[in-house]
Amino acid sequence: MSEAAPAPEPKSLNFLEEIIEADLQSGRHQGRVLTRFPPEPNGYLHIGHAKSICLNFGLGRKYGGATNLRFDDTNPTKEDVEYVDSIREDVRWLGFDWAGEFYASDYFQQLYDYAEHLIRAGKAYVDDQSDEEIKRGRGNFYTPGTASPWRERPAAESLDLFRRMKAGEFRDGERVLRAKIDMQHPNMNMRDPLMYRIRHAEHHRTGDAWCIYPMYDYAHGCSDAIEGITHSICTLEFEDHRPLYDWFLEQDVEGKFFRKPLPRQYEFARLNLTHTVMSKRRLLQLVQERIVTGWDDPRMPTICGLRRRGYTPESLRAFAEKVGVAKRDMVADVALLEHCIREDLEARAPRRMAVLRPLKLVITNLSDAEAFEVELANHGERPELGSRRVPFTRELWIDRDDFREEAPKKWFRLAPGAEVRLRGAALVTCTEVLKDASGAVVELRGTWDPASKGGNAPDGRKVKGTIHWVSAAHALDAEVRLYDHLFLAEDPMDVPEGQDWHQGVNPSSLEVVRARVEPSLAEAQAGERYQFERTGYFAVDLEAKPGVLIFNRTAGLKDSWSKIEAKA
RNA sequence: UGGGGAGUGGUCUAACGGUAGGACAACGGAUUCUGGUUCCGUCAGGUGAGGGUUCGAAUCCUUCCUCCCCAACCA
Numbered sequence: 001m002s003e004a005a006p007a008p009e010p011k012s013l014n015f016l017e018e019i020i021e022a023d024l025q026s027g028r029h030q031g032r033v034l035t036r037f038p039p040e041p042n043g044y045l046h047i048g049h050a051k052s053i054c055l056n057f058g059l060g061r062k063y064g065g066a067t068n069l070r071f072d073d074t075n076p077t078k079e080d081v082e083y084v085d086s087i088r089e090d091v092r093w094l095g096f097d098w099a100g101e102f103y104a105s106d107y108f109q110q111l112y113d114y115a116e117h118l119i120r121a122g123k124a125y126v127d128d129q130s131d132e133e134i135k136r137g138r139g140n141f142y143t144p145g146t147a148s149p150w151r152e153r154p155a156a157e158s159l160d161l162f163r164r165m166k167a168g169e170f171r172d173g174e175r176v177l178r179a180k181i182d183m184q185h186p187n188m189n190m191r192d193p194l195m196y197r198i199r200h201a202e203h204h205r206t207g208d209a210w211c212i213y214p215m216y217d218y219a220h221g222c223s224d225a226i227e228g229i230t231h232s233i234c235t236l237e238f239e240d241h242r243p244l245y246d247w248f249l250e251q252d253v254e255g256k257f258f259r260k261p262l263p264r265q266y267e268f269a270r271l272n273l274t275h276t277v278m279s280k281r282r283l284l285q286l287v288q289e290r291i292v293t294g295w296d297d298p299r300m301p302t303i304c305g306l307r308r309r310g311y312t313p314e315s316l317r318a319f320a321e322k323v324g325v326a327k328r329d330m331v332a333d334v335a336l337l338e339h340c341i342r343e344d345l346e347a348r349a350p351r352r353m354a355v356l357r358p359l360k361l362v363i364t365n366l367s368d369a370e371a372f373e374v375e376l377a378n379h380g381e382r383p384e385l386g387s388r389r390v391p392f393t394r395e396l397w398i399d400r401d402d403f404r405e406e407a408p409k410k411w412f413r414l415a416p417g418a419e420v421r422l423r424g425a426a427l428v429t430c431t432e433v434l435k436d437a438s439g440a441v442v443e444l445r446g447t448w449d450p451a452s453k454g455g456n457a458p459d460g461r462k463v464k465g466t467i468h469w470v471s472a473a474h475a476l477d478a479e480v481r482l483y484d485h486l487f488l489a490e491d492p493m494d495v496p497e498g499q500d501w502h503q504g505v506n507p508s509s510l511e512v513v514r515a516r517v518e519p520s521l522a523e524a525q526a527g528e529r530y531q532f533e534r535t536g537y538f539a540v541d542l543e544a545k546p547g548v549l550i551f552n553r554t555a556g557l558k559d560s561w562s563k564i565e566a567k568a
Numbered sequence: 569u570g571g572g573g574a575g576u577g578g579u580c581u582a583a584c585g586g587u588a589g590g591a592c593a594a595c596g597g598a599u600u601c602u603g604g605u606u607c608c609g610u611c612a613g614g615u616g617a618g619g620g621u622u623c624g625a626a627u628c629c630u631u632c633c634u635c636c637c638c639a640a641c642c643a
Binding site for chain 2: 014020038039040042047072074075078083131133135138139140141142143144145172173176185186187188189190191194196197198199213216217222236237238239240241242243269274287312316322323324325326327328329330331332333335336338339340342346347351353380381384410412413421422423424425454455456463464465466467468490530533535536548557558559561562563564
């Protein structure tokens with residue numbers, strides 16, 4: 001033991017880690033930790049799922065255990081293989097590997113067998129009531145439920161009926177299998193919940209092998225137990241399903257179906273993000289109503305949307321780590337997410353120059369013959385990332401945002417008579433402003449100081465402003481998609497009386513500009529990420545192809561000038 | 569009129585009876601050929617409220633308040 005080493009930071013544990021460590025201490029699961037990520041394959045994963053994925057896989061990894069990917073496919077009418085493929089891809093992209101890939105449907109036979117066992121034990125019965133009657137019989141929060149007339153029917157009769165349900169003798173909705181628990185239970189979930197319903201529907205994996213399908217509450221806990229899951233982690237809304245989760249497993253009194261110790265369910269607060277919606281239903285509406293272009297629209301909080309936007313798996317994992325895990329309802333600030341991607345890309349994204357809103361600047365005292373190339377580092381602080389050569393010529397594009405006809409206070413950029421540095425190239429003074437008939441600025445003229453070639457003034461004069469530029473003759477056209485929050489309000493659901501959340505959509509959540517970018521970007525490949533100096537981080541969109549450059553703004557750089565100006 | 573949860577700075581999150589800490593945001597300042605980055609600094613008079621126990625309470629007890637979830641043959 002080295003006593004010289006400083007005491008290791010006692011990294012605090014979240015409540016789940018505390019539970020697991022306590023279980024490890026007590027040897028409850030013989031030192032095993034097995035978690036699972038259990039998506040229903042009925043939609044695309046979003047950043048809330050990413051939190052759950054990082055949590056479950058993170059815990060498995062941290063404690064030397066593992067994590068299963070289990071598709072909760074108990075409802076054939078809503079699920080599809082299309083989704084299982086995308087879910088697999090997203091989990092893998094996030095950087096996780098699952099120990100086993102399972103499906104609740106893998107256990108249909110075992111689930112069925114256990115159901116028969118429960119019927120024989122008098123713990124379940126076939127109910128012939130309609131869904132309306134069942135609903136009525138369940139009572140409500142304030143009044144206890146009443147027993148179904150079929151509740152006390154002999155086990156043999158239920159068994160026969162259940163088998164005939166399985167055999168396909170009845171129509172959808174004609175009968176159900178119910179757990180016999182307690183119709184007066186204060187927890188509605190315990191008032192004889194449904195275990196099976198009839199659905200003559202094609203299942204994406206089992207085809208037409210089954211026409212009865214188990215309900216979530218029955219299937220989920222049993223699946224956990226079958227796989228030997230130790231810690232079954234879900235979100236808060238399942239908290240009052242826990243007694244039912246336990247009930248189903250505890251009915252296996254002789255331990256013939258599940259190995260002990262049984263898994264336990266724990267609940268944490270789901271992720272919410274400011275300026276966006278997260279529910280599958282609302283996300284689907286955004287897609288269907290064409291408010292966004294699809295599930296992978298870069299404005300969507302879906303994993304595929306964030307990926308297309310340019311987010312890295314590392315940044316999403318860092319985000320999940322930073323928001324933490326607890327039991328109080330939470331809304332994370334999207335600024336934290338943006339911080340995470342900036343932090344990641346600041347370190348790794350090669351730098352480039354791109355003029356988003358081009359304005360011509362002609363250097364009147366630079367002849368074509370005097371044009372030159374400058375060598376620019378791909379990353380100021382990381383020389384190992386190399387450099388590239390950029391042509392500097394008489395006619396340049398600069399950003400309109402970098403010119404002001406009337407310079408406000410503290411304005412370091414271009415203005416009539418002002419001198420700025422063109423990054424890495426030269427010092428230039430604006431000498432003339434050309435306008436069209438309407439008075440709009442259409443071109444700038446200026447002169448350069450040949451002694452400043454490379455960007456530094458030989459006399460040591462200070463030039464505070466540095467702007468980016470692109471040689472007009474060499475510039476490449478690019479479509480640049482400037483994304484912003486999808487919703488203006490922090491909480492899109494907090495709308496004034498008489499309005500609905502659709503009206504809160506940010507009308508400028510997407511602005512498309514025709515940009516001019518430096519020639520080194522010619523071969524940019526879909527998925528690559530760059531920092532466009534002074535503007536932001538951009539990723540090449542998946543629709544880009546040779547000769548067609550499309551960039552998505554992942555996140556803007558922090559902009560302290562806009563703050564200075566806002567205050568003035 | 570039921571049941572289940574939760575309340576710590578603008579936002580997340582720690583503190584497990586012993587000086588309320590961190591991150592993000594915000595705000596100053598230094599450095600800078602990105603108004604970026606980096607660095608340094610400021611920012612809670614107190615943990616929903618009241619009462620109690622204790623030498624000492626965010627942590628224990630108690631009363632109250634507020635918020636969230638639950639009455640699909642969805643998950």
